[in-house]
Amino acid sequence: MSNDIIQKWELSRRRVLGGAAGLGLAGASGAAFGQQAGPWAVPPKAKVDRLNFVVWTYGDIYTRIAKQFEADWGVKVDSTISSFNDHPTKLTTMYAAGEKIDVSQSSPFSFPNFVAQGLVEPLDDMPGAADYAKDFTAFTKQVAMVNGKLMGLPYFATSWVWNYYTDMLEKLKFDKPFATYEELIEQCVKAKKDGVSRYPILWIAGVGLEQLPGTWYQMTWNKGGMFFDKQGNHMLGAGSIARETLKWWANTFEKGLDIADPESLKVQFTSGAKAFGAGKNLYRGPNHHYGLNICNDPAQSPIAGKVKVHGSPGDGRTIADAHVYFVTTANRNKEWAWKLLQYLGGKTKDGNYSQAINLAKDAMLGSGFTSVMNSDVIKTGWAPWGDVPEILKIWDKSAYIGEVCSSIYQPWHFPWTDQVNIEVQKCLTGQITADVCCDNLIKGIADAKRKV
Amino acid sequence: MTARRRPWYRREMSAGSFAFFMNVPTLLCLGLVLAYPVIYAGYLSVHKVGLAQLRRGEFAFTGWENYGRVLEDPLFWVALKNTLVFTVITVGSEIVLAVMIALLINQTSVWTSRVTRFLILLPYAIPPIANGLIWSFLYSFQFGFLNRILFSAGLITDPVNWAGNPNTALYAVTVPYIWRTLPFAIILVHAALQGIPKDLYEQAAIDGANAWHRFRHITVPMLRQIVAIILVLRTAFAFAVFEEILAITQGGPGDATWVAAWYSYKIAFAPPNNFGMGSASAYILALMIGVIALVYMRFVYRRVTL
Numbered sequence: 001m002s003n004d005i006i007q008k009w010e011l012s013r014r015r016v017l018g019g020a021a022g023l024g025l026a027g028a029s030g031a032a033f034g035q036q037a038g039p040w041a042v043p044p045k046a047k048v049d050r051l052n053f054v055v056w057t058y059g060d061i062y063t064r065i066a067k068q069f070e071a072d073w074g075v076k077v078d079s080t081i082s083s084f085n086d087h088p089t090k091l092t093t094m095y096a097a098g099e100k101i102d103v104s105q106s107s108p109f110s111f112p113n114f115v116a117q118g119l120v121e122p123l124d125d126m127p128g129a130a131d132y133a134k135d136f137t138a139f140t141k142q143v144a145m146v147n148g149k150l151m152g153l154p155y156f157a158t159s160w161v162w163n164y165y166t167d168m169l170e171k172l173k174f175d176k177p178f179a180t181y182e183e184l185i186e187q188c189v190k191a192k193k194d195g196v197s198r199y200p201i202l203w204i205a206g207v208g209l210e211q212l213p214g215t216w217y218q219m220t221w222n223k224g225g226m227f228f229d230k231q232g233n234h235m236l237g238a239g240s241i242a243r244e245t246l247k248w249w250a251n252t253f254e255k256g257l258d259i260a261d262p263e264s265l266k267v268q269f270t271s272g273a274k275a276f277g278a279g280k281n282l283y284r285g286p287n288h289h290y291g292l293n294i295c296n297d298p299a300q301s302p303i304a305g306k307v308k309v310h311g312s313p314g315d316g317r318t319i320a321d322a323h324v325y326f327v328t329t330a331n332r333n334k335e336w337a338w339k340l341l342q343y344l345g346g347k348t349k350d351g352n353y354s355q356a357i358n359l360a361k362d363a364m365l366g367s368g369f370t371s372v373m374n375s376d377v378i379k380t381g382w383a384p385w386g387d388v389p390e391i392l393k394i395w396d397k398s399a400y401i402g403e404v405c406s407s408i409y410q411p412w413h414f415p416w417t418d419q420v421n422i423e424v425q426k427c428l429t430g431q432i433t434a435d436v437c438c439d440n441l442i443k444g445i446a447d448a449k450r451k452v
Numbered sequence: 453m454t455a456r457r458r459p460w461y462r463r464e465m466s467a468g469s470f471a472f473f474m475n476v477p478t479l480l481c482l483g484l485v486l487a488y489p490v491i492y493a494g495y496l497s498v499h500k501v502g503l504a505q506l507r508r509g510e511f512a513f514t515g516w517e518n519y520g521r522v523l524e525d526p527l528f529w530v531a532l533k534n535t536l537v538f539t540v541i542t543v544g545s546e547i548v549l550a551v552m553i554a555l556l557i558n559q560t561s562v563w564t565s566r567v568t569r570f571l572i573l574l575p576y577a578i579p580p581i582a583n584g585l586i587w588s589f590l591y592s593f594q595f596g597f598l599n600r601i602l603f604s605a606g607l608i609t610d611p612v613n614w615a616g617n618p619n620t621a622l623y624a625v626t627v628p629y630i631w632r633t634l635p636f637a638i639i640l641v642h643a644a645l646q647g648i649p650k651d652l653y654e655q656a657a658i659d660g661a662n663a664w665h666r667f668r669h670i671t672v673p674m675l676r677q678i679v680a681i682i683l684v685l686r687t688a689f690a691f692a693v694f695e696e697i698l699a700i701t702q703g704g705p706g707d708a709t710w711v712a713a714w715y716s717y718k719i720a721f722a723p724p725n726n727f728g729m730g731s732a733s734a735y736i737l738a739l740m741i742g743v744i745a746l747v748y749m750r751f752v753y754r755r756v757t758l
């Protein structure tokens with residue numbers, strides 16, 4: 001009996017020693033690989049009862065993040081979630097009313113304005129900030145870094161691509177999609193003439209900051225033009241590429257070739273992808289790459305698996321942008337707000353880019369971090385919806401939208417964009433010519449400046 | 453001998469004083485809930501107010517500059533024109549439809565009028581933004597229910613782009629708005645109809661007045677006051693239409709459905725968040741509604757003498 005006890009004790013002691021050694025080794029290896037030991041795993045010194053973020057809705061990701069943060073750090077996270085369109089209003093009214101807001105998010109269009117109005121906290125002095133900045137992709141840097149200072153971490157990044165419906169292309173007996181804009185028209189005219197599609201092109205031309213304006217920016221950039229030069233002078237005058245692009249674009253609507261779907265003037269990115277999924281159009285674009293995760297999702301699209309990605313004509317240049325999360329100046333405690341910000345746009349306690357990885361796998365969103373974009377997460381995560389090497393090839397030819405239209409850094413960009421939406425829709429519906437439209441937009445720059 | 457005068461607290465209150473005291477609680481509530489924001493918006497309208505200033509509570513006085521900027525803006529005039537067209541169509545239609553429908557459901561001899569009275573209230577219970585979304589689905593160009601019905605009935609051969617065509621978009625937005633707000637007008641007219649003494653109609657019938665004459669010389673004069681009230685209320689609300697615009701067209705296509713409230717919203721709540729100018733445009737709108745209300749009361753609202 002006593003021997004048994006001794007044997008058991010000896011065995012237990014051995015196990016304890018072995019276990020201790022194992023733990024020590026595990027600890028050492030963790031430090032060596034820089035996971036747990038990184039600044040993201042170190043708690044701030046101050047104490048806070050709770051934190052909050054004000055964001056726009058996206059599935060249940062924010063509920064999951066809040067839960068994970070609370071489990072990791074013991075701090076409760078409140079969330080205020082509104083729709084994408086309502087978010088700036090929600091955020092600004094909360095800020096103006098003096099409420100506490102630790103972390104929020106922004107489109108690249110609102111962000112310079114939020115920075116200018118003192119809503120955004122600079123982050124350079126935060127632990128690990130420099131490492132994040134080093135890992136930014138080129139166009140994320142152009143959004144998140146303002147005057148050399150780190151002002152936010154990326155939510156997601158996207159590049160503008162074309163989509164086409166393979167069955168329809170085969171029916172038309174075209175062996176490949178268009179390589180030039182002339183060929184695009186030619187294929188669409190044939191599709192209409194043969195009765196394969198009444199409206200072969202679905203443009204993304206609904207009212208918005210990236211929708212209608214983004215489509216015009218992309219095609220103008222692809223054809224070698226831009227909207228403002230580096231000195232801020234407009235490039236919309238007679239003979240400009242932007243003006244000629246608009247003439248060409250308007251011609252695809254009612255008064256010209258009549259190949260553009262009239263629904264184009266209403267659709268946004270998601271609704272456009274859903275409409276394309278009905279299988280009535282040959283082409284959709286150019287717009288955010290991740291629309292493919294709707295068009296090729298069997299639960300949302302009757303033509304799932306038959307929508308392919310396509311690059312732009314010529315040298316294939318296109319545009320891209322990144323949306324960001326940031327710490328507001330109305331935060332409770334900057335260190336804790338930074339900690340929460342990292343759960344949204346950086347690394348979680350385990351040292352992983354958890355949010356970026358989940359968004360890539362669940363929603364086909366691109367990341368603002370080079371390491372994530374180069375990882376297998378993208379290659380495997382995007383694969384169910386599209387040709388990943390082709391998308392990444394297009395990605396490499398992307399320029400930040402701010403290079404094409406530098407007014408996005410100006411406070412008058414929003415009121416001017418209102419006018420872009422109005423005048424261009426008037427042009428596309430045949431109420432005014434492209435020349436009148438561009439002349440009005442040139443005049444509209446001064447009008448927009450008066451509204452600031 | 454003169455009667456001893458009662459002390460003031462035991463005297464019978466005059467009708468005017470009684471009415472005043474009965475209104476005091478309501479006036480206090482309205483003062484707290486409405487007057488403060490209205491006055492504050494007026495204060496903002498003569499200051500430079502962006503997001504940072506609003507947070508700090510420090511505003512630079514600008515006088516009438518914000519009003520000048522609004523009045524100089526061509527888009528404001530477009531929005532105002534669209535608002536006027538929208539208001540004339542919706543308020544005019546509501547008055548006519550409300551009287552017609554109220555007359556129908558006032559027919560107690562028809563048993564279905566009781567069911568209709570209940571059903572007629574349903575649209576009023578639908579939140580405006582939900583109403584806008586429902587109608588945006590109905591109006592969808594290729595997949596909308598409305599086009600499908602018209603197509604099936606052989607009334608159209610090609611789908612109509614109701615909300616996407618600049619020639620039809622504003623009219624398309626009026627329909628859901630009328631559909632949602634009409635029950636309110638019907639209830640008021642119906643209540644007024646029930647207040648008309650039945651013997652007036654009986655005497656007129658004995659005197660040989662036909663249905664049209666009874667409607668023309670009894671119903672219409674007796675409805676004049678309630679119509680004036682509906683005109684004032686519905687005009688004020690129609691001038692401030694917002695939700696249907698947000699849900700269905702967002703001001704487009706082009707500027708076809710930019711209305712005054714949408715303009716104020718965009719100026720104030722979209723970057724660069726010019727709350728001063730947004731408040732000024734809202735004040736201009738409020739002033740116009742006030743003037744229109746006065747005109748209505750001057751020309752439509754008359755005491756009825758029979």
